Amino acid sequence: MEVNGTEMTSAEWELMRIVWTKGQASSTEIIQLIQLKKDWSESTVKTLLHRLVSKNYLSTVKEGRRFIYTPLIDEGPAVQQITTDLFSQICDMEKGPLLLKLLKDTTLSQADIASMQAALTVKLPNAPTEIHCHCLPDDTCAKCC
């Protein structure tokens, strides 16, 4: 994710997952829920929430004494973004095998599988025989060249 120059950190991401999942939540709820998974102090979570707000990932609405936190970005695009970022750092030659493994290791619904099959069928005709690594600008590559 990249909003106004600041990235979301791993710890912050875990809190976002909670807010995304619940739609919105108070800090108390968030603290309770995160502590089922992580051994973070109340204070730590508060700090993290604070940072998420200043980074514009969460907005707050005061409800009585407490705050209700709501995501300012949707989960789908966020997930897409961080994954795309990661993939951009991976050698093209590795991506095929990598995706194959991910397909195998991930629990997918029948509908997911069907749409992937469709996508692959579309891709196949124009697919190249082999993939080249673009890690280096030219022919200095020991892997594909």
Place this chain on the structure above:
Amino acid sequence: MEVNGTEMTSAEWELMRIVWTKGQASSTEIIQLIQLKKDWSESTVKTLLHRLVSKNYLSTVKEGRRFIYTPLIDEGPAVQQITTDLFSQICDMEKGPLLLKLLKDTTLSQADIASMQAALTVKLPNAPTEIHCHCLPDDTCAKCC
């Protein structure tokens, strides 16, 4: 990646890609190659290489005055590892659409596509109708429950 407790950082990863691609390389080569992509000073690259050596990602062999750097871990497993780590932080419900997008956006060889098709065919019969989010321990989920 997780070797002896220390993670590889993003900047370090970029250097590993070069060494992986070339099989092995001297610092001079590495500096030259990385500077085609990144605006890093010579000194910075040296520091990063040093850290990679102490983190046991690279080994060195002295050849005359200079060092030859060689990867101590293979690229495939490393790529797999970081991706798996990322996926473990993503809601199960997002993974299907996410993978679909990755399939579409990635250049895949015919062979890659074929093996994915095969894998999907195998998976389909036992695939569930729908996927549940496991972000929260129970039924407090606004997405799937």
Place this chain on the structure above:
DNA sequence: TTTATTGGTTTACAAATGTAGACAATCATG
């Protein structure tokens, strides 16, 4: 209304990371 509790704000600090200068050893060359 006094006090305990709850929840938000500030401040703090160590470790990791990005970034690089300064210095030292080695080697090639005049």
Place this chain on the structure above:
DNA sequence: CATGATTGTCTACATTTGTAAACCAATAAA
């Protein structure tokens, strides 16, 4: 052999991240 170029080592420092205590305001309970 003296010197400049090459390459490695050490030191440095700002920023980001993880982690949390201390403090303060508002509210609920006594």
